[in-house]
Amino acid sequence: MALIELENITAGYNRDHPAIENVDLSVEKNDFVAIIGPNGGGKTTLLKVVLGLLVPYAGTVRVFGEEPAHSRKNIGYVPQVIPSRTFPVSVLDVVLMGRLGSSGLFRRYSDEDRSIAIENLEKLGVFHLAKKRMDQLSGGQKQRVLIARALAGEPELLLLDEPVASVDTETQHSFYNLLSRLNNRMAVVLVTHDVGAVSSHVKSIACINRNLVSHGETISEEDVVRAYGCPFELITHGVPHRVIGAREDSKHG
DSSP states (O other): OOSEEEEEEEEOSOTTSOSEEEEEEEEOTTOEEEEEOOTTSSHHHHHHHHHTSSOOSEEEEEETTBOGGGTGGGEEEEOOOOOOOOOOOBHHHHHHGGGOTTSOTTSOOOHHHHHHHHHHHHHTTOGGGTTSBGGGSOHHHHHHHHHHHHHHTOOSEEEEESTTTTSOHHHHHHHHHHHHHHTTTSEEEEEOSOHHHHTTTOSEEEEEESEEEEEESSBOHHHHHHHHSSOBOOBBTTBOOOBOOOOGGGGGO
């Protein structure tokens, strides 16, 4: 059984101008899928549909064979890192939030909850930060804490929305290696712009620009041109991508 099954999905925030249209996508157990595409192409909208945060205008979505809202307990979600704000919440408190699941915000944490939260902080190499406030952390540290929170719910599927947008190159490589290890025991779906860095780690690449342009182990130059509107070299696992020229019409404004 596919973990995610999207059939003919049209969704967005304005029915007359949907963010995604007629999208079919399947994600299997232990898949590692990178979702790429231009800004505004519908990548985050796609994640919201899978999470059940956005009800599609048309089509069918099944997550673990059920409607998305019933499957959230099996999903870990890592959003983009938000700008730092002064907020008195500790790292441990943030990770414990991953244990709430569908039981609501007002239950007491058990000893088991705390044990699992600490285990994931250790696994992510940030247990030493447990008592620090989130607004005192670097971008890379915040991402590891958010992953620890997602893993605290013991998911079978991990969704990440541009998780390395605000971290340095060295941290990015470490982060992708971590995701590869996690992929040994769960499916991973990653929204990213950094195709060159992630291509050696993922098992397939889905390219979306309102419609699903392609989904497979490689993505052709023609598909990327269709999605981005400018020429790219062929993308394959382990081979960085480069823009090799602007469109002729863009040279003249």
